[in-house]
Amino acid sequence: MPELPEVETTLRGIQPWLDGETISDVVVRQRSLRWPVPSQIGSKLVGQTVVSSRRRGKYILLELSGGGTLLTHLGMSGSLRILSGDSDEWRKHDHIGISLASGKELRYHDPRRFGCWLYCKAGEHPEDSHELLHKLGPEPLSDDFDVDYLWSCMKGRKVAIKQLIMNSHVVVGVGNIYACEALYLSGISPRRAAGRVTRASTERLVEAIRQVLGEAIEMGGTTLRDFLNADGEAGYFKQELRVYDREGEPCRGCESPVKRIVQSNRSTFFCSDCQK
DNA sequence: AGGTAAACCTGGACGC
DNA sequence: TGCGTCCAGGTTTACC
Incomplete structure (x- = not known):
């Protein structure tokens, strides 16, 4: 379900x-999630105050007063909602509930259970030390993500450009939807070897990634099937999608039908006329 | 090392 | 109605 804009939308809703x-x-x-939820997680969390909440890539981190950090990922189908406390019946696939002194509750729902809930003990900054976080690439909306950086990642690489931009060690947050959209916006074929993309195209790609993620955040994310924000509302970016999930429909630029191919087991949507 | 396929899991859509 | 097949927003892991 969630790529960076959906995680950001979720964070803004629960924060x-x-x-x-x-x-x-x-x-x-x-x-039983992606990894087992630590059995002592309850005793570690109860009584602690949430100092701050933030996002790193598609991870949400809650910094706790004791110095530890709660780290969660929504996987493919996870969601977080804020419940008011009186309407808190447990639905199927609601796995975790965090009750707050205010009476509200943070509820985690995840049918496919690819998400995770982990606890990082006090000490170092988890972004620098935790094994899941420390090798992550730059945030796409930060200044660290620029043409020189992406160009250096692409140099000599034979891997398809789509797979490269979906690699979280290169840049975080770009999932299947936004990779397709960014490549369409920048006119690059998703199949092109990363090392054979021109510098000019790379410049367009960096801007396209920024643009599509930024716009999707502003519209509350993309609801394809079941993404809902923390208040249970859908996002509105689906109507803006240029190619994703539009196989056979006319390209918004040239009218020729959008194509679907499979790359490393993921669907790719693109326009073979507009993307070279 | 780099590249690819399978693995984790449930549910919805579709064809017969 | 039911059953088999395929597909889904992510990421790690095992294997060439």
């Missing part, structure tokens, strides 16, 4: 209800 709040109870109904 106001979490920051400064104390955790009063933790219920784990299903600990």
Whole structure:
């Protein structure tokens, strides 16, 4: 489900209800996620205050008053909602509930269970030390992600450009939808070897990634099937999609039908006339 | 080392 | 109605 804009939308939705709040109870109904939810997670969290919440790539990090950090990822189908406390019946696939002193509750729902909930103990900055975070590439909306950087990652690489920009060690947050969209916007074939993309195209690609992610955040993310924000509302970026999930429909630029191919087991949508 | 396929899991859509 | 097949927004892992 979630790529960077959906995770950012989720974070913005839960942040106001979490920051400064104390955790009063933790219920784990299903600990079998991507990795097992630590069995002591409840005793570690209860009584702690959420100092701040932030995003790194597609991970959400809650910094706790004791110095530890709660690290979660929504995987393919995960979502986080804020419940008001009185309407808190457990739906199928609701796995974790974090009750707050305010009476609100943070509820984690994830049918496919590819997400994770992990606890990083106090000490170093998790972005620098945690094994899942420390090798991540730059944030695409930060100044660290620029043409020189991406160009250096592409040089000599035979891997398809689409796979390269979806590699979180190169740049975080670009998933299947936004990789397709950014390549369309920059006129690059998703199949082109990364090392054979021109410098001018790379400049367009950096801008396209920024543009598409930024616009999607502004529109509350993309709801294809089931993405909902923390208030249970859909995102509006689907109507802006130029190629993703539009196989056979006319390209918005040249009218020729959008094509679908498979690259490393993922669907790729593109216009073979507009993208070279 | 770099590149590719499979693995994790549930559910919805579709064809017969 | 039911059953088999394919597909899905991510990432790691195992294997060439």
